[in-house]
Every structure is written in structure tokens, then in C-alpha cells.
Amino acid sequence: xxxxxxxxxxxxxxxxxxxxxxxxxxxxxxxxxxxxxxxxxxxxxxxxxxxxxxxxxxxxxxxxxxxxxxxxxxxxxxxxxxxxxxxxxxxxxxxxxxxxxxxxxxxxxxxxxxxxxxxxxxxxxxxxxxxxxxxxxxxxxxxxxxxxxxxxxxxxxxxxxxxxxxxxxxxxxxxxxxxxxxxxxxxxxxxxxxxxxxx
Amino acid sequence: xxxxxxxxxxxxxxxxxxxxxxxxxxxxxxxxxxxxxxxxxxxxxxxxxxxxxxxxxxxxxxxxxxxxxxxxxxxxxxxxxxxxxxxxxxxxxxxxxxxxxxxxxxxxxxxxxxxxxxxxxxxxxxxxxxxxxxxxxxxxxxxxxxxxxxxxxxxxxxxxxxxxxxxxxxxxxxxxxxxxxxxxxxxxxxxxxxxxxxx
Numbered sequence: 001x002x003x004x005x006x007x008x009x010x011x012x013x014x015x016x017x018x019x020x021x022x023x024x025x026x027x028x029x030x031x032x033x034x035x036x037x038x039x040x041x042x043x044x045x046x047x048x049x050x051x052x053x054x055x056x057x058x059x060x061x062x063x064x065x066x067x068x069x070x071x072x073x074x075x076x077x078x079x080x081x082x083x084x085x086x087x088x089x090x091x092x093x094x095x096x097x098x099x100x101x102x103x104x105x106x107x108x109x110x111x112x113x114x115x116x117x118x119x120x121x122x123x124x125x126x127x128x129x130x131x132x133x134x135x136x137x138x139x140x141x142x143x144x145x146x147x148x149x150x151x152x153x154x155x156x157x158x159x160x161x162x163x164x165x166x167x168x169x170x171x172x173x174x175x176x177x178x179x180x181x182x183x184x185x186x187x188x189x190x191x192x193x194x195x196x197x198x199x
Numbered sequence: 200x201x202x203x204x205x206x207x208x209x210x211x212x213x214x215x216x217x218x219x220x221x222x223x224x225x226x227x228x229x230x231x232x233x234x235x236x237x238x239x240x241x242x243x244x245x246x247x248x249x250x251x252x253x254x255x256x257x258x259x260x261x262x263x264x265x266x267x268x269x270x271x272x273x274x275x276x277x278x279x280x281x282x283x284x285x286x287x288x289x290x291x292x293x294x295x296x297x298x299x300x301x302x303x304x305x306x307x308x309x310x311x312x313x314x315x316x317x318x319x320x321x322x323x324x325x326x327x328x329x330x331x332x333x334x335x336x337x338x339x340x341x342x343x344x345x346x347x348x349x350x351x352x353x354x355x356x357x358x359x360x361x362x363x364x365x366x367x368x369x370x371x372x373x374x375x376x377x378x379x380x381x382x383x384x385x386x387x388x389x390x391x392x393x394x395x396x397x398x
Contacts, residue, residue, distance in 0.1 A: 019230040022240045031218040041221045044243035065264040
């Protein structure tokens with residue numbers, strides 16, 4: 001039988017384990033351009049964007065608490081699987097397999113009930129079927145767009161990304177937050193005009 | 200009149216402004232001891248701890264969504280006011296004044312309704328009167344304790360903090376999460392035994 005003490009130990013071990021997310025760096029620079037952003041900071045930023053942009057969610061009366069849970073959890077698998085740059089087609093091939101294995105290990109640190117809850121929130125986020133996960137996924141794409149625009153397209157230039165692939169990769173924002181997609185398209189056009197992004 | 204476009208611009212400006220929290224460094228080292236933690240990462244970690252430790256909250260049936268909002272917002276004022284090390288008595292003298300001024304500036308970037316909402320969540324957190332804010336404040340103290348213990352007392356040693364002041368400074372954890380305070384006390388005792396913390 002699981003005692004209270006065993007249970008707390010598992011939870012503490014999980015808190016210690018997920019500290020590693022602070023060392024998983026993304027392709028996005030901070031707004032001041034001085035260093036790369038890590039997944040923990042990115043997830044925090046998304047959490048506040050859920051609150052800030054809730055009025056633009058495509059689904060009405062969605063469960064914002066569940067959206068926040070999803071964005072705080074969504075990148076934990078990258079502790080093992082690493083950050084896969086969203087324009088990297090080769091890395092995308094085995095992304096799912098790497099992340100499933102990571103989820104098996106990381107969520108199993110938790111007591112069974114919480115392990116199931118966290119895993120199911122992560123899977124909901126990945127599937128992008130519910131209005132909640134679509135809104136979460138829209139913010140997860142909108143945030144790096146803002147960072148790229150505000151750093152004169154640093155990550156776009158580094159990887160030679162074109163405006164067509166940025167539009168293609170981000171267009172699902174429209175399913176989660178249509179007004180934010182309208183705004184994102186004007187940013188992308190303006191980025192091309194300013195030379196931050198090639199056509 | 201505020202148009203939709205004005206409103207979205209204010210919200211975007213706020214998203215850009217709060218990116219600065221990623222450059223506000225704390226006295227706490229990451230669990231691997233390799234660098235200092237910043238406020239954005241710390242706030243993300245607390246967000247997940249709200250979910251993980253909800254069963255230990257002193258108040259029953261508390262609004263966990265509001266607790267998460269508070270922990271994601273609670274350090275934003277440090278963008279202007281800086282991180283005040285909790286054992287620094289001199290810096291504590293004008294902490295409140297510095298933070299009120301910061302709140303005035305930072306929250307005023309938002310549309311009026313959201314500015315009021317965020318400010319009121321921050322003030323609720325600071326006052327530690329409601330069960331929600333007591334739980335949030337308990338986690339805000341419990342997390343750096345875990346970090347200090349797991350880095351062999353790095354911040355405690357650097358600042359020559361004694362176990363008495365650690366007990367004194369953290370004892371309000373009992374008001375928000377009594378079981379976590381029990382656990383914290385065993386960590387503190389063990390830290391003294393292992394030489395991480397002076398008596």
C-alpha cells in the first residue's frame with residue numbers, strides 16, 4: 001500500500017526531476033536577443049497568455065484552468081526528447097516515438113493517479129482535438145512568432161525559413177484563436193517587408 | 200473608445216514587457232547547481248506544484264485556478280523592483296514601496312479590466328489572508344527550500360543564514376500547507392546534520 005509518505009516522496013522526486021526543463025533550450029531568443037529561451041520560461045509565458053488572450057479562444061466557455069494545466073505540462077517530455085525545432089523535417093520523423101518514451105519515464109515518477117492525469121493532459125494537448133487543446137496549441141505557436149518578430153527574425157534567418165513555411169507551420173492558430181491568427185499574418189507580412197523573413 | 204485593435208496592442212505590449220522576468224535572477228541555484236534560477240522559471244515550477252500538492256492545501260475546496268494565476272503573476276513586480284533576498288533585512292525596508300511603484304507601471308500596460316484583475320491577484324497574494332494566497336505563499340517558500348537542500352545549502356552558506364532564521368522565515372508554510380511544513384522541518388533538520396546549514 002502507498003503510504004502518505006511514499007506518495008509525498010514521489011511528488012517531491014517529480015518536482016526535482018522537472019527542474020531539468022530549465023536547461024532545455026529552444027531556438028527562440030528572448031525579446032532582448034541576448035540568449036536562447038528555455039522551455040520552463042516559455043511554459044510560464046504561455047500560462048499568462050492563456051489569461052491575457054482568453055477572449056480570443058475559438059471555443060466559447062472553454063475550461064481555462066485545463067488550458068493552463070496543459071501549457072505548464074506540454075513540454076515536460078523534452079527533458080528526455082529535447083526540443084525539436086518546428087521547421088526541422090528530419091527531426092520530426094521520430095519526434096513522436098522519442099516523446100512517447102519520455103512520457104513513459106517522466107510521468108511514471110508520479111503517484112498513479114497524478115501520473116494518469118498529467119499524461120492525459122499531455123495527450124490532449126498533442127492531439128489538438130478539444131477546444132482547450134486547440135487554444136493551448138495556438139498560443140504555443142503564437143508566442144515564438146512574437147519572439148521572432150521582435151528579434152528581427154533571428155531564428156528564421158538562422159535556419160533560412162521562408163514566409164510560406166512560417167504560414168504553413170502556424171496556420172492551425174486559426175483553429176484555436178482566429179483573431180490572433182489574423183494578427184500573426186500581419187506580423188509575418190511585415191517581417192517579410194522589413195527583411196526579417198525571406199519570401 | 201478602446202477599439203479591439205487598441206486592446207490587442209496593449210495585451211501584446213504586456214506579453215513583450217513581461218519577457219523581462221526571464222532576466223530577473225534569484226538567489227536560488229537550479230537543482231544541478233550550475234546557475235541561478237530566474238523568476239519566470241521559478242513561477243512555472245510553482246504553477247505545477249499547485250497541481251501536484253493541491254491535496255496538502257490547508258483550505259479545503261479552494262480555487263486552484265486562482266492559486267495558479269497568483270503564482271504566475273506574483274513576481275512580475277520584480278521586473279522593476281528586483282529580487283529581494285528573503286533573509287536581507289535592509290532590502291526588506293523599502294521592498295513594499297518599490298513593489299507598489301512597479302505594480303503601478305507594469306499592470307497599467309494592460310487594458311483597464313485586466314489591469315485591475317492582475318493587480319488584485321497580486322495584492323491578494325501579498326496579503327496572505329485567503330486560503331488560496333496562503334497556499335500560494337507556502338509553495339513560494341517551499342520551492343527554494345527544496346532547491347537549497349538539493350544544492351547542499353548553496354544560498355544558505357553564501358549568505359551565512361542560520362537554521363533559526365530559515366525556520367522563522369518559512370514557518371508561515373504551516374498556514375497554507377501543514378504537511379509540507381512538517382516535511383520542510385525534517386529537511387531543515389537534516390540540512391543542519393549534513394552541514395548544509397549552520398545551527
